[in-house]
Structures are given as structure tokens and as C-alpha cells.
Amino acid sequence: MGHLDEEAVNILRRNKNDYLSHNTTCGIIKDEYDSLMDELKTNVLQLDQTKEDELIRIQNRPLDEALCNKYMTTLLNIHEVLEKIDTNTTQILSIVHTNNIKLQEFLQHLATQSFKDKTGKQGNNEHPLKPYILGQSIFTLHHQTDLKSVVVGGDWRGGVSGIVMMDDGRLVMGLPYQDRLLICKTDESQVDIIYVRGSPWCVTAVSNSTVAVTLWKRDCIEMFDINNKLKVNSISVPGMRCFGITSINNKLVVGGECRILIIDHQTGEVVQMIQTNFSPNRLHGSCDRIFYCDIDFYNNNKLYWYSYTDDAHHIISLPSTPRRMTTLQDGSLYLLCRDGSIQHLSSDSEQYKQVNTIAISPSDVNIHYNLIQRKLVIRQTAGLVKVFNEKFN
Known part of the structure; x- marks a missing residue:
């Protein structure tokens, strides 16, 4: 387990x-x-x-x-x-x-x-969930997609800013320079788009069919039903920064000026503010913790997190600046770093080890794991998306 x-x-x-x-x-x-x-x-x-x-x-x-x-x-x-x-x-x-x-x-x-x-x-597969050994081989390449061939009309301009895999396996991506969301299966089929009034930046799943999206230089969160291709809510969040969005305990989490904002997506109310020493970037909710890092170009190699368990902030130093992070099924994390490495962080966040079994490069800028699909998604700046299947351990 x-x-x-x-x-x-x-x-x-x-x-x-x-x-x-x-x-x-x-x-x-x-x-x-x-x-x-x-x-x-x-x-x-x-x-x-x-x-x-x-x-x-x-x-x-x-x-x-x-x-x-x-x-x-x-x-x-x-x-x-x-x-x-x-x-x-x-x-x-x-x-x-x-x-x-x-x-x-x-x-x-x-x-x-x-x-x-x-x-x-x-799904229909039952197997014991055992903790992973840090750095061990967990994933094998399943599929590789060049999003330039998927974008409707071939209009690529600027690439993808954020990506998430839904529980049914569909990918939802923000195309900020085209003002739209791109939705497709990993085999490049069933392509849909949702037009957005603004530049969609970061994306997170709220339910099986709903995503929450931040907009570039806008203090708001837009929520969309990807099945019906409709906007279902718009939440104004004064003082919000658009550099990341995640969820924890069925609440949305975004960054502000030296603080983390916890938002009830049903009422739009900011229900909690957590003070930080700088404006948090690339947020990620995992169990009782909210992970965050500094802005990429500051070359800060530290990963930070706030823990609800002890109501305190914690820090760990890494070999390179963390860019994105995602939680695996055993509670450990994969950290995609600026130097093109993946660091495997233990579930207690006290140890890490580099993953050498997945070939990536500094152009890989996004990483996301879906527990239901048991798949890992890595996206490159150039629009190449790699989907990896998880091995049963």
C-alpha cells in the first residue's frame, strides 16, 4: 500500500x-x-x-x-x-x-x-503498492507525440505552457499564444480545443472532467468543463501570481506576493493564506504538504514545502534548480530540474537520488504523473510530449 x-x-x-x-x-x-x-x-x-x-x-x-x-x-x-x-x-x-x-x-x-x-x-488491475527505491527504474516509454502535428490548423506559435493528464488519459494543455486549451489523447486522437479569453498558463485537474487554469498577468482562475467545452466558473483572486496552480484537500492553491493562497473553488473564497519568504513558484500539492520553489532564473537550488502536520516550512537543497514536480503512487516525488535531471525525492522529503533511467534534457520543462492511468508525462519546450507507462513493482 x-x-x-x-x-x-x-x-x-x-x-x-x-x-x-x-x-x-x-x-x-x-x-x-x-x-x-x-x-x-x-x-x-x-x-x-x-x-x-x-x-x-x-x-x-x-x-x-x-x-x-x-x-x-x-x-x-x-x-x-x-x-x-x-x-x-x-x-x-x-x-x-x-x-x-x-x-x-x-x-x-x-x-x-x-x-x-x-x-x-x-481500474481492473490489483497489485501491492510498495515503496520505490530512490532512483530505481520505474517507467518505460509508451508513446511520443509531436504536438505540432496535433494543433488544429497547424498554428503552433509559442508552444505549451502547462499540461495535465486527466484520469481518463486525455491530455489538457495551455496554448498561451493562441488563447486556447488543447485536449487530446496520447495517441493524438480525439483532438478538441477550448477558446480562452486570455493566455492560459498553468493547468490543474479539479475533477474527472473539470480543469482550473491561470491566465498570464491576470488575477483570476478560469474553470472549464472539458467534456462540454464550456467555462463553468471564473474566480477573481487579487494579488495572485500566475506562475503555478495545484490542489490540496479539494481546494485550489496559487501563489501571491510572499504567500500561498488556498481557495475554495466552489465559492471563490480565499480560505487560508500561508506566509512565505518569497513569492512561491511552481506549486504542487501532495498529501499534507504544499511544495514550491523560487523563480527559475534566480538559480535557487532549494525546494521548499509547507507541512500542515507541523504548521511549518521546510527546505532541501538539490543539485540544480527545481522546475516542476509530481507525486508518484508511493508518496515520493519526481523533481524536474533546470540542468535536465530528474531527482527522486523520498516520501519523507529527506533524501533524493538522480533518475538515470529516463533520458531527458534541459529543454524538458514539465512533468506530470497520473495515479489512475499510472503514466508519467514529460513535455519539452519544442512541443514533444513523452508518455511513460509505470512498471508494477
């Missing part, structure tokens, strides 16, 4: 004990319920991304007859408590219990679906 999956299991088991097995209050307040559901969804999807639609169904399930029966059973079990409270309090409690029953259904479903012999399950 990978580091991220093991932590997700521990969090879900803890919540199951706290809110079902040992819950003496027979309820949960709304604010705590909303926060808890966000945490549960994040960790369930860490274990199995295919459950997203089922989680939405559970969350939105109406108070139908079957759910009412469960609700009445719960009320009968606590009738002695209800007899001591007045009518107004009873009305409030009914709402609380409705949420609590949904939570119970959610966790019972989770117990039967997600914890299967502590094995990793991706």
Missing part, C-alpha cells in the same frame, strides 16, 4: 470510530458535517477515483422513504433524549440527524468498498 493510500485509510478509520463507533451525541453539527464530508471525499477518492459519482449521489440523496425509515429507527433509539427537548430543538435535531444518517450510509459503503485487503486497485 502506498504512503498516500495508507494515510487515507488511517484518516477514514479514525472518522469511522469518532462519528459512528464512539459517537455519544447521536448527531453532528452542520459546520462539522461539511468539513468532515470534504475530508471523507478527498480520502475516498485517493483510494478509488471511480467513486466520485457515487459520493455525489450519496451527498445529494433526498430524504426518501428508505432514508426516513432509517431516520425513524435512529429517533426511536434516542427517544429518551427527545422527550426532554422542546419542539424547536426537535426540529433542529431532525436536520442534524438527517446529515448523520447520510454520513452513516457513506461510511458503511466505504467500509465495504474501499478497504479490500489493503491492496492498491486501479
Whole structure:
């Protein structure tokens, strides 16, 4: 079991004990319920991304007859408590219990679906998730695409600024000098474009079909449904810098002036600001940490990260300036550096070793790993995209 999956299991088991097995209050307040559901969804999807639609169904399930029966059973079990409270309090409690029953259904479903012999399950393949040895051979080249042959109309101008692989295997890329997003499969088929009012710069996945995009020299985040090719939201973020975007705990993360901004993409609200010693660049969320680095041309060879666990910033020095980073299935990171090397950073971020099994060059400027597809994507400045399959370890 990978580091991220093991932590997700521990969090879900803890919540199951706290809110079902040992819950003496027979309820949960709304604010705590909303926060808890966000945490549960994040960790369930860490274990199995295919459950997203089922989680939405559970969350939105109406108070139908079957759910009412469960609700009445719960009320009968606590009738002695209800007899001591007045009518107004009873009305409030009914709402609380409705949420609590949904939570119970959610966790019972989770117990039967997600914890299967502590094995990793991706698609139809089941195999143990063991930690990797730093620098070991993990990936083999699967496909290589020259994006110049894919761009609609052959208009290449300026290349690609950001790239992400979706859970269904499609690539989504920002073409800043053409004001559009390019969407295609790794075999160069099913090419689509979305026109953007501005220069799309960095891209991150929000869900199976939604991406969030920063725009060059614009203090805003645009969100697009890549299936319907529609903009679904626009979030104004005063003081934002467009040099990176990532996500953590179902929230978007961008950089500002000497700070990291955490944004609720549903409300557009900045829910947290984390102070830094410089304006962070190339952000990457991984488990409970937000990694970032300095601007590339400053030649700063240090990688920084903020950890929610100890509410502190940490630093590690590397042989070369880190440009981009991505998390592998065991919680370790691949760091793409300015000198054209890939450094393999341990899951505890204390050790690293250079990867010599993937041939790259200083023109390689983007790296992204998708856990569901188990593929690694590396992009060159010239528009060459290499897709690597992960070996089962």
C-alpha cells in the first residue's frame, strides 16, 4: 500500500470510530458535517477515483422513504433524549440527524468498498503498492507525440505552457499564444480545443472532467468543463501570481506576493493564506504538504514545502534548480530540474537520488504523473510530449 493510500485509510478509520463507533451525541453539527464530508471525499477518492459519482449521489440523496425509515429507527433509539427537548430543538435535531444518517450510509459503503485487503486497485488491475527505491527504474516509454502535428490548423506559435493528464488519459494543455486549451489523447486522437479569453498558463485537474487554469498577468482562475467545452466558473483572486496552480484537500492553491493562497473553488473564497519568504513558484500539492520553489532564473537550488502536520516550512537543497514536480503512487516525488535531471525525492522529503533511467534534457520543462492511468508525462519546450507507462513493482 502506498504512503498516500495508507494515510487515507488511517484518516477514514479514525472518522469511522469518532462519528459512528464512539459517537455519544447521536448527531453532528452542520459546520462539522461539511468539513468532515470534504475530508471523507478527498480520502475516498485517493483510494478509488471511480467513486466520485457515487459520493455525489450519496451527498445529494433526498430524504426518501428508505432514508426516513432509517431516520425513524435512529429517533426511536434516542427517544429518551427527545422527550426532554422542546419542539424547536426537535426540529433542529431532525436536520442534524438527517446529515448523520447520510454520513452513516457513506461510511458503511466505504467500509465495504474501499478497504479490500489493503491492496492498491486501479481500474481492473490489483497489485501491492510498495515503496520505490530512490532512483530505481520505474517507467518505460509508451508513446511520443509531436504536438505540432496535433494543433488544429497547424498554428503552433509559442508552444505549451502547462499540461495535465486527466484520469481518463486525455491530455489538457495551455496554448498561451493562441488563447486556447488543447485536449487530446496520447495517441493524438480525439483532438478538441477550448477558446480562452486570455493566455492560459498553468493547468490543474479539479475533477474527472473539470480543469482550473491561470491566465498570464491576470488575477483570476478560469474553470472549464472539458467534456462540454464550456467555462463553468471564473474566480477573481487579487494579488495572485500566475506562475503555478495545484490542489490540496479539494481546494485550489496559487501563489501571491510572499504567500500561498488556498481557495475554495466552489465559492471563490480565499480560505487560508500561508506566509512565505518569497513569492512561491511552481506549486504542487501532495498529501499534507504544499511544495514550491523560487523563480527559475534566480538559480535557487532549494525546494521548499509547507507541512500542515507541523504548521511549518521546510527546505532541501538539490543539485540544480527545481522546475516542476509530481507525486508518484508511493508518496515520493519526481523533481524536474533546470540542468535536465530528474531527482527522486523520498516520501519523507529527506533524501533524493538522480533518475538515470529516463533520458531527458534541459529543454524538458514539465512533468506530470497520473495515479489512475499510472503514466508519467514529460513535455519539452519544442512541443514533444513523452508518455511513460509505470512498471508494477
